[in-house]
Amino acid sequence: MTEHVVPLGFDADAKLLVHTMPDVRGGQTPATTLLFVPKGTAPTGGWPIVAWAHGTSTPGQKTCAPSLTPELDGGLTRDGFPSDYVYQIGELLNAGYAVVAPDLEGLGAEAIGPYPYFGASSGARSLISAVKAGRLADPHLSNRYAAMGHSDGGHLALGVEAHADEASELELVGTVASVPYTSIAATADHFGEAARTATDGATASQARMMREFQGALMAVGLTAEKPAFDPRAVMGEDLARLLPEFRSLCSVKAIGTIDAAVKAKGEAFNGLKKDWASNSHMEAFLAANDPAASPDFTLRRPTLVVQGTADGFVLEPLTTAFVERLRGKGAPVTYKTYPGADHFSVIRSANADVLAFLREHFAR
Template identity: 35%
Template sequence: MSDIQEGCGDLPQRRHARRRTGLIMSAVLAGIAGTCVAVAPGQATPVANISMSEETTDVAAFYAAPADRLVGAPGSVIQLRPIDGDPGVEGARNYLVLYRSVDMRGNTVAVSGTLAVPDGDAPPGGWPLISWAHGTTGVDDSCAPSHDTSADFPAHDYTSLVRKVQAQWIAAGYAVAQTDYQGLGTPGPHGYLIGTAEQRAVTDMARAAREVDPEIGTRWVAVGHSQGGQAAVFTDAQAQQWAPELQLLGAVALAPASHQGIGLQASQMATNTGAAGALGPLTGGGTAFLPLIIRGAQTVADVDPARFLTPRAAAMVSLADTGCIAQLRDSQEWGGIPPGEVFSPGGDMSTLTRVLNENDPSTLTFTQPLLVLQGRADTTIPALATDAMVMRQRAAGRPVQYRAYPGVDHRGVLEASYADALSWVNGRFGR
């Protein structure tokens, strides 16, 4: 391991170097000061071909893998670098990872994410793994959680809160991997709320985590919040078939997005009857998520927003391409459009609602246990929607447990439910 010691100096993982094998064997010092990037043994195009004199001095270049570097199996690692500070998780060795996944057109794509491994020695069987699916930050590359290196990050108030909860998982002895999702941080469009694309990113991140650190075990659980809650349910339904070499023990979905198609249809109907403002509490409130939903649907279908939005709203869809959710909520952007001025009366929204209904987690078939956690005071993902999702899943015989928290809002459920989530996950791992 002399290469990594010489190339990476006093990195946090140095004291573990002698007991680790696999990916971190051919590290080189790239153009970013203190950055160590590596590739899996036997990969055709080693990262050593990236010299310090090239554009790698730009951190963004890490996320843009050349086409000839994309060849490889889903979950295999393209390159990585250690993380010092944000977006790392306290109490762990942290890495920024670029890995391979497969998009909805069957193309191999690069996906970014982060990995946090507890300090110390792994337990027998390896570190139990949580593959974390994050909530909505946006669809522009700048909104990827792995870009959160300071309080200036547009979604820092959310991502920093998530990391505090993840630090509790680290302290409890779990490795935590978190994908940015396909097309978020990396080239290509982000399939926002496209469940299968999200599942592949979450599952392939679990694969990549084991390649980065072979002391991570083969057993894992998916945990997700909001957008990630929907992704967690899709992972529960599809991951075992996607990655049969790993053992998925179940999934935890916090405030999972569901019934989006029904919600938009209700909003459009309310516009037609002049009651749009009254439906806010029932349809998730706010309009800032709509351009993200449209951009996500456009990755799998020909969705023309001009067919169902007012001219003002249609002209503002492109704001999602340059701003994150906080900017979209601003009163000068989507946050300033009155609910009754979003949908055009009688507009044709059938293609969009079809995509959303096809990606509703309520209809999925799964056999692995699912834990659903929901705040009753949530106005982003209404508790009524989650109630309906769970009722439908239970009616179909799915193994679902459901816990709700009175007075807890959308973000508050992260901390409020942690003890219940930990107890449930511990039980899945037999801890």
């Protein structure tokens, strides 16, 4: 445990915790987590905890970690996607919550194994391990926590409930998923259709790139769990050749590698196969990790899902359909949409609703 730089405006103490967590292959691995604790006297029972998960900062480069960047986003803001993560964590601290923000398995200065991108169990255990490490580091933290995340972090937060009983000393009070990255195959299909029907070349190229991006992320995540998997089973040579570089970069530059290659070859780009998501290994990976692809996935604890209508990465119609399926199973999901909000502006748009949800469920 070491002191950490406190972002400007935080009235809090910050520490970098080095601990262990279960890894994706059944062992233990080093992990790093940022712990932020409000200054002042803890309330009776200790500071309630928000376990907060960041969005996609990289397909696989361990240095693209929140703890290594002042904006707490692994380079998103630096590379041109202002994340507003500092704002969100600051709002949580001002509301009286301690925040644990894990780098996630495979990310951060201490990481020694691969980053299992999109791995639901890995992400859930990263968050739970972060809560446990935070309580060991600071005796003034409560045993009650909420899971929360943005984009892929929102997807990971949705998976915590399934593993909450692995830490029986802790109480999960609820989950907040901000624009959760789910419905991957449907997202790829959407962009594929957009590319086919576009009336201008630039729009077609952008949509084509976004389709390839979905498959590249999933192939990288699958190979982290199953190194023997050959990505060429789901994609052509042009996209497969990009994967080593793609995996080694932070998010924005990783997207840029695919964008440049797609623009160079246009419709001739040999990328995702038409039936890529039906490959037996990929289908199993999506069923295990994408809650929208699992017929058995449901939630039993209070959950808030927030979604902007102008999000170009996580698509509102797909999130709405996913939430409707959950509600059809009786899941206690509150769903809020924000007209005109995009992938990052939704953080400020939803802030009041997020804080109200947390306040309500920590009070129970």
